[in-house]
Amino acid sequence: MSNKLRGACLFGQSGGPTSVINASAAGVFLEALKHDEITEIYGAEHGVKGILEEKFFDMRQEDPKELEFLKNTPSSALGSVRYKLKPFSVDESEYKKLYEIFKRYNIRYFFYNGGNDSMDTCNKISKYLQIQKYECRIIGVPKTIDNDLFGTDHCPGYGSAAKYVAISLMELYLDTKVYDTGMVLIVEVMGRNAGWLTAASVLGTPKGYGPDLVYLPETPFDVDEFIEDVKRVSAEKKNKVIAVISEGIKDSEGRYISEYLVSLKKDSFGHAQLGGTATVLAGIVADKFKIKVRPIEYSLLQRCSAHIASKTDVDEAFNVGAIAVQKAIAGETDKMVTIIRDPNSKEYKVDYQLIDVELSANAEKRVPEEWIKPDRSGMTQEFYDYALPLIQGVTNYPTEDGLPRFAHLKKVYAPKK
Amino acid sequence: MSNKLRGACLFGQSGGPTSVINASAAGVFLEALKHDEITEIYGAEHGVKGILEEKFFDMRQEDPKELEFLKNTPSSALGSVRYKLKPFSVDESEYKKLYEIFKRYNIRYFFYNGGNDSMDTCNKISKYLQIQKYECRIIGVPKTIDNDLFGTDHCPGYGSAAKYVAISLMELYLDTKVYDTGMVLIVEVMGRNAGWLTAASVLGTPKGYGPDLVYLPETPFDVDEFIEDVKRVSAEKKNKVIAVISEGIKDSEGRYISEYLVSLKKDSFGHAQLGGTATVLAGIVADKFKIKVRPIEYSLLQRCSAHIASKTDVDEAFNVGAIAVQKAIAGETDKMVTIIRDPNSKEYKVDYQLIDVELSANAEKRVPEEWIKPDRSGMTQEFYDYALPLIQGVTNYPTEDGLPRFAHLKKVYAPKK
Numbered sequence: 001m002s003n004k005l006r007g008a009c010l011f012g013q014s015g016g017p018t019s020v021i022n023a024s025a026a027g028v029f030l031e032a033l034k035h036d037e038i039t040e041i042y043g044a045e046h047g048v049k050g051i052l053e054e055k056f057f058d059m060r061q062e063d064p065k066e067l068e069f070l071k072n073t074p075s076s077a078l079g080s081v082r083y084k085l086k087p088f089s090v091d092e093s094e095y096k097k098l099y100e101i102f103k104r105y106n107i108r109y110f111f112y113n114g115g116n117d118s119m120d121t122c123n124k125i126s127k128y129l130q131i132q133k134y135e136c137r138i139i140g141v142p143k144t145i146d147n148d149l150f151g152t153d154h155c156p157g158y159g160s161a162a163k164y165v166a167i168s169l170m171e172l173y174l175d176t177k178v179y180d181t182g183m184v185l186i187v188e189v190m191g192r193n194a195g196w197l198t199a200a201s202v203l204g205t206p207k208g209y210g211p212d213l214v215y216l217p218e219t220p221f222d223v224d225e226f227i228e229d230v231k232r233v234s235a236e237k238k239n240k241v242i243a244v245i246s247e248g249i250k251d252s253e254g255r256y257i258s259e260y261l262v263s264l265k266k267d268s269f270g271h272a273q274l275g276g277t278a279t280v281l282a283g284i285v286a287d288k289f290k291i292k293v294r295p296i297e298y299s300l301l302q303r304c305s306a307h308i309a310s311k312t313d314v315d316e317a318f319n320v321g322a323i324a325v326q327k328a329i330a331g332e333t334d335k336m337v338t339i340i341r342d343p344n345s346k347e348y349k350v351d352y353q354l355i356d357v358e359l360s361a362n363a364e365k366r367v368p369e370e371w372i373k374p375d376r377s378g379m380t381q382e383f384y385d386y387a388l389p390l391i392q393g394v395t396n397y398p399t400e401d402g403l404p405r406f407a408h409l410k411k412v413y414a415p416k417k
Numbered sequence: 418m419s420n421k422l423r424g425a426c427l428f429g430q431s432g433g434p435t436s437v438i439n440a441s442a443a444g445v446f447l448e449a450l451k452h453d454e455i456t457e458i459y460g461a462e463h464g465v466k467g468i469l470e471e472k473f474f475d476m477r478q479e480d481p482k483e484l485e486f487l488k489n490t491p492s493s494a495l496g497s498v499r500y501k502l503k504p505f506s507v508d509e510s511e512y513k514k515l516y517e518i519f520k521r522y523n524i525r526y527f528f529y530n531g532g533n534d535s536m537d538t539c540n541k542i543s544k545y546l547q548i549q550k551y552e553c554r555i556i557g558v559p560k561t562i563d564n565d566l567f568g569t570d571h572c573p574g575y576g577s578a579a580k581y582v583a584i585s586l587m588e589l590y591l592d593t594k595v596y597d598t599g600m601v602l603i604v605e606v607m608g609r610n611a612g613w614l615t616a617a618s619v620l621g622t623p624k625g626y627g628p629d630l631v632y633l634p635e636t637p638f639d640v641d642e643f644i645e646d647v648k649r650v651s652a653e654k655k656n657k658v659i660a661v662i663s664e665g666i667k668d669s670e671g672r673y674i675s676e677y678l679v680s681l682k683k684d685s686f687g688h689a690q691l692g693g694t695a696t697v698l699a700g701i702v703a704d705k706f707k708i709k710v711r712p713i714e715y716s717l718l719q720r721c722s723a724h725i726a727s728k729t730d731v732d733e734a735f736n737v738g739a740i741a742v743q744k745a746i747a748g749e750t751d752k753m754v755t756i757i758r759d760p761n762s763k764e765y766k767v768d769y770q771l772i773d774v775e776l777s778a779n780a781e782k783r784v785p786e787e788w789i790k791p792d793r794s795g796m797t798q799e800f801y802d803y804a805l806p807l808i809q810g811v812t813n814y815p816t817e818d819g820l821p822r823f824a825h826l827k828k829v830y831a832p833k834k
Contacts, residue, residue: 075591
């Protein structure tokens with residue numbers, strides 16, 4: 001597996017951005033620059049959409065110093081996309097086009113950075129090119145704040161978002177307790193099917209600053225039960241309640257509560273109410289208890305607050321990018337990079353390995369149910385042991401005039417071929 | 418004015434908390450510990466309410482090292498209150514009670530930390546005790562993220578909240594631009610009558626990461642004009658619009674838009690919709706343009722995110738507390754501490770002075786209208802020159818296990834007298 005393959009390298013970003021997805025881009029680009037086998041280095045604008053439209057940035061035109069700044073620049077610098085390729089058994093047209101483009105640009109290395117859907121894209125392109133007997137080494141680079149990719153201990157993006165969720169909750173805890181009047185705070189955290197990020201809200205609990213109630217999508221949510229929980233905690237804790245819910249909470253039949261409540265979300269003029277589940281639940285609680293209720297949605301802030309990123313996360317995000325390139329150069333293809341924690345080391349220690357990209361594309365990793373306390377009061381010790389190492393370390397967040405210094409990319413389009 | 422006055426010192430926190438209000442508490446307590454004239458050091462629980470209930474923490478029981486940690490602990494460590502004393506010409510009963518309590522505990526130094534309403538409380542107590550000929554030196558310690566206190570260049574609390582608003586907006590800017598599909602982001606910032614904090618959202622504009630539209634309470638807001646503005650920017654900027662609104666935007670007759678839209682804020686089940694103005698406006702935009710709209714409320718996060726506090730702000734907050742004590746020891750009373758910027762210094766430099774607390778209690782400082790661009794595109798250079806120095810510097814935010822290390826106060830009640 002060390003046959004030399006010479007050609008262009010193509011990298012794309014896909015799915016929801018994170019605080020560290022650009023760190024993986026930096027890892028790919030800075031590593032690619034080291035290898036003679038790699039001729040051109042292309043960055044696709046808006047992921048697979050940019051590939052289909054042949055919108056390739058020539059990354060060799062960028063100042064490597066600016067590529068370093070990508071480590072601390074949130075969101076997807078090349079532009080992202082949400083685009084699901086149909087199976088090629090259903091519609092081959094886009095695959096043919098992609099194959100033509102790969103040939104025309106002599107793309108022999110393809111790295112795609114994203115979550116489940118992006119690994120699905122990666123896998124489909126990889127399988128199609130294999131059938132065409134077009135040699136291209138394809139490695140998926142994991143990324144998602146949801147942390148739900150299969151086969152990896154955790155995903156780059158999760159640690160920083162988890163740190164945001166945990167620290168913000170600790171700060172909100174102090175703010176919520178400041179008056180001696182009643183107050184119910186309902187915080188909504190991202191995560192449609194996996195509650196990893198919502199669970200991170202408890203990390204301050206052992207310090208004394210955690211939520212009272214936590215609802216993950218892994219266990220069924222019942223509005224009446226929620227009301228009873230709030231009532232119970234309110235009685236125990238002088239009318240102060242902090243509840244954290246996942247945007248993905250579902251009822252016992254698997255219906256999203258956000259959809260379930262959609263009828264409540266039209267105002268009297270028929271306008272769509274764009275507030276999330278926390279806002280709707282807050283309305284119900286306020287109505288029932290005549291108490292002050294405040295819904296807070298972390299919204300986009302939880303995925304783009306690079307100013308509070310975890311150093312561990314930034315470093316690992318960079319590494320998965322660099323390692324994807326190294327492994328491809330060494331002959332690997334059709335894989336996704338994984339982060340594997342050493343189970344025998346007392347200190348947190350990881351190794352980077354590979355998994356068939358197909359396996360990762362079609363599975364979803366949820367929070368083990370036995371880690372979730374059944375009374376909705378939080379998480380077991382296993383979760384703390386799992387998550388705490390991932391939020392460690394303060395990044396060297398560059399600033400200029402007291403404001404973040406983000407990467408300045410030239411973004412020069414490569415000439416069309 | 419250097420007559421020695423021996424007695425107890427009482428400190429209280431009032432109004433909405435900030436990231437740095439506890440830094441002022443640290444300033445007061447650590448300075449008070451240095452002066453022999455000060456016998457007891459009391460911290461009132463929940464401001465004037467705790468005074469009336471004689472709930473005094475004995476601050477001499479606290480470890481001075483923990484008082485240092487207060488500098489980086491957000492929210493009001495002693496508990497806050499929203500409580501407006503009636504004028505004593507209307508109802509003297511509470512003043513009589515306060516006077517009794519001050520006498521019984523021999524309180525000769527009183528420091529009250531808050532915004533306009535708190536300075537009003539401070540002023541009323543001061544004037545009443547003067548009439549009673551009870552010698553007590555009373556100094557107001559300014560605090561408000563709204564930055565609307567009269568007589569001071571700026572208020573402790575503003576710099577850190579402004580930094581949060583500016584940096585979060587820069588990060589959101591990158592996130593919002595990530596897809597090539599249309600997106601309107603509407604961010605709501607605190608500030609009922611003054612737009613200082615909303616204005617801070619533009620600080621990243623010269624770097625290339627600022628909002629397209631900014632609406633302060635100082636200029637009338639019109640929903641139809643807003644829709645036209647969004648339409649215009651959307652056409653100019655590929656359907657990408659970032660609008661920042663103050664929670665306090667008002668129509669030309671001075672009615673709050675949030676109240677104006679209250680009829681829209683009941684859902685079809687009659688529940689109160691607790692989303693703010695941004696959410697309601699987002700609904701209207703989504704309805705008009707069939708475009709993706711996301712409302713984001715910074716909500717409590719903007720006032721408690723000590724992890725991103727401005728060092729300048731933390732230092733000044735500490736100093737106003739310490740200087741309040743020094744000035745009182747020196748014989749001053751019936752004043753509020755002010756921060757005065759040196760107009761002749763090229764570098765940002767401040768001096769701490771005093772103003773009659775009555776003046777500050779009854780006036781509100783708004784953003785000069787000539788600093789606000791009439792096309793709602795942002796602020797003039799004067800605002801940047803004013804605000805940028807206030808957000809500078811990174812604090813030494815203490816952590817433990819990667820999480821904030823907040824002050825641990827014993828909070829031992831002083832024995833009742």
